[in-house]
Amino acid sequence: MIAVKPRYQQLKDLIIERISRGELLPSDRVPSENELVESEKVSRMTANRALRELNNEGYVERVAGRGTFVADYRSRSHLVEVHNIADEIERRGHTHSSQVVRQSRQRARGEVAKALHVEQGTEVFHLLLVHYENGTPIQIEDRHVLTSFAPDCLAQDFEAVTPSAYLTGVAPLQEAEQVVRASMPIAAVRQRLQIDASEPCLVIIRRTWSGGRPVTFARLHHPGSRYELTGHYTPPGTSRAASGDVVRLEKLSQ
Amino acid sequence: MIAVKPRYQQLKDLIIERISRGELLPSDRVPSENELVESEKVSRMTANRALRELNNEGYVERVAGRGTFVADYRSRSHLVEVHNIADEIERRGHTHSSQVVRQSRQRARGEVAKALHVEQGTEVFHLLLVHYENGTPIQIEDRHVLTSFAPDCLAQDFEAVTPSAYLTGVAPLQEAEQVVRASMPIAAVRQRLQIDASEPCLVIIRRTWSGGRPVTFARLHHPGSRYELTGHYTPPGTSRAASGDVVRLEKLSQ
DNA sequence: CTCATCAAGTTGTATATACAGGCTAGTACA
DNA sequence: TGTACTAGCCTGTATATACAACTTGATGAG
Numbered sequence: 001m002i003a004v005k006p007r008y009q010q011l012k013d014l015i016i017e018r019i020s021r022g023e024l025l026p027s028d029r030v031p032s033e034n035e036l037v038e039s040e041k042v043s044r045m046t047a048n049r050a051l052r053e054l055n056n057e058g059y060v061e062r063v064a065g066r067g068t069f070v071a072d073y074r075s076r077s078h079l080v081e082v083h084n085i086a087d088e089i090e091r092r093g094h095t096h097s098s099q100v101v102r103q104s105r106q107r108a109r110g111e112v113a114k115a116l117h118v119e120q121g122t123e124v125f126h127l128l129l130v131h132y133e134n135g136t137p138i139q140i141e142d143r144h145v146l147t148s149f150a151p152d153c154l155a156q157d158f159e160a161v162t163p164s165a166y167l168t169g170v171a172p173l174q175e176a177e178q179v180v181r182a183s184m185p186i187a188a189v190r191q192r193l194q195i196d197a198s199e200p201c202l203v204i205i206r207r208t209w210s211g212g213r214p215v216t217f218a219r220l221h222h223p224g225s226r227y228e229l230t231g232h233y234t235p236p237g238t239s240r241a242a243s244g245d246v247v248r249l250e251k252l253s254q
Numbered sequence: 255m256i257a258v259k260p261r262y263q264q265l266k267d268l269i270i271e272r273i274s275r276g277e278l279l280p281s282d283r284v285p286s287e288n289e290l291v292e293s294e295k296v297s298r299m300t301a302n303r304a305l306r307e308l309n310n311e312g313y314v315e316r317v318a319g320r321g322t323f324v325a326d327y328r329s330r331s332h333l334v335e336v337h338n339i340a341d342e343i344e345r346r347g348h349t350h351s352s353q354v355v356r357q358s359r360q361r362a363r364g365e366v367a368k369a370l371h372v373e374q375g376t377e378v379f380h381l382l383l384v385h386y387e388n389g390t391p392i393q394i395e396d397r398h399v400l401t402s403f404a405p406d407c408l409a410q411d412f413e414a415v416t417p418s419a420y421l422t423g424v425a426p427l428q429e430a431e432q433v434v435r436a437s438m439p440i441a442a443v444r445q446r447l448q449i450d451a452s453e454p455c456l457v458i459i460r461r462t463w464s465g466g467r468p469v470t471f472a473r474l475h476h477p478g479s480r481y482e483l484t485g486h487y488t489p490p491g492t493s494r495a496a497s498g499d500v501v502r503l504e505k506l507s508q
Numbered sequence: 509c510t511c512a513t514c515a516a517g518t519t520g521t522a523t524a525t526a527c528a529g530g531c532t533a534g535t536a537c538a
Numbered sequence: 539t540g541t542a543c544t545a546g547c548c549t550g551t552a553t554a555t556a557c558a559a560c561t562t563g564a565t566g567a568g
Contacts, residue, residue, distance in 0.1 A: 032519085034517080042553085048519080048521095056310075062520090063519075065518055065559075065560035066561055066562080067561095178484070179485075180456070180483040181456065181478065181482045182457075183454060184452060200437065201436060202456075203436075222436075224435065262522085287548080288547080299522075299524085300523075302550080302551095316548095318530045318549040320547095321547090
């Protein structure tokens, strides 16, 4: 695209860039329309359009009389929905805990190498955790992460901060792809989820991009009898105006 | 909400209303900005904002130099993603067929009445179909529809036109809610899907609204070994501008 | 000290105006 | 006949201006 972007788009890019770089953190104040008029030499209507669209897209929250503020990741349902399993459980009023089974450096092969777009044998981090809701196993998280993306991955305490929360902090998610399946688990999975041989698993296989390339690949196994995936959709035109709170895809986390 | 809506929102509502009523059909021309200036006594910028937002929300397509046109339902990935199973299968280059097992009037009770917000015992339509991909069963569609929503439901040939396609034609979808589960099916389901007792099902339970109230409630059973749900998400700020084609939730159909 | 009032800054909306650029149909010209 | 061009309509953007409504903090009266 050689054509110059319109001015309002340049303003949007400018602010998204500052947010992505962590220069502006959630709930920080974003330059007001009049400040943008001065600093960027645009008319107020142009600044208004930029901030208004960023608001519609979920990047910022605007309050008449107060100002414009960087939206909390949590409320950014347009960006990849960032619920980690811990939040999800706590929102239900239950207690979350997790146990790290494996946290190691490992050579990617087969499916993993392919999913992460790396050569067979490339070193990646491997995490294996079991998440519990009120002491009952609810998810096995089997995750591979690009070493270049999160170099300090081995030093993290993932029983204190979930991988999802950690990875979100390392860099903003930009794209996600997931597959949901129903399947019978192997014995090792059954044992960790404490389910019997007749119970299926809801399996989510998720790949997440940042900076244009896949950075993490996760397989999440859930006991079929204790977990379900819910989604709720409302089109922008209708209830956006009415309720103001649109949830696009619940429980899609990193 | 007693407060009057802003003028640009009134214009949007006006046009959405015309589309919903079928007065404006896909690819029909929508009044131009200047026509709205005259007929609605607004400034061009206000008309511009209304049409621009309708464009962003997927209701219309705009072409500089030509005009504004009602978008094809199919391309409205913002509204509830309207893939019916037949399209999905044909896109894979396979052939779709279906068999109607039951198509009747029935009294709603229990879960169905609750889901559709009607009294126990209210008459609703009940559809039970099996969908096949290349002759192999891929989905059992167990659907209940409000009689007031689709009065001619019993007269339809659902082996020719899928319920999803029919219902989309009757009125536009406005809201959808779904739950995805993995579970072991009962014998009747196993038999219809031609699977053995050790195979789980991916079950989608979906409720769809139109005009502010639930109009259809569907339970979709898929063989776990032959079906998976895929989703791909790209945030608006990033690839919207880049690719221009954002798919929000694949395979979510009515 | 407390409460009411007010000023300043902010967003939200609406209008008038202007120019650039895309598309189409009809016209003029060869 | 056919081609080039242009007038007219369309969207897309940008600016200047105006007023309303909301929020906060300061100021002043009681």
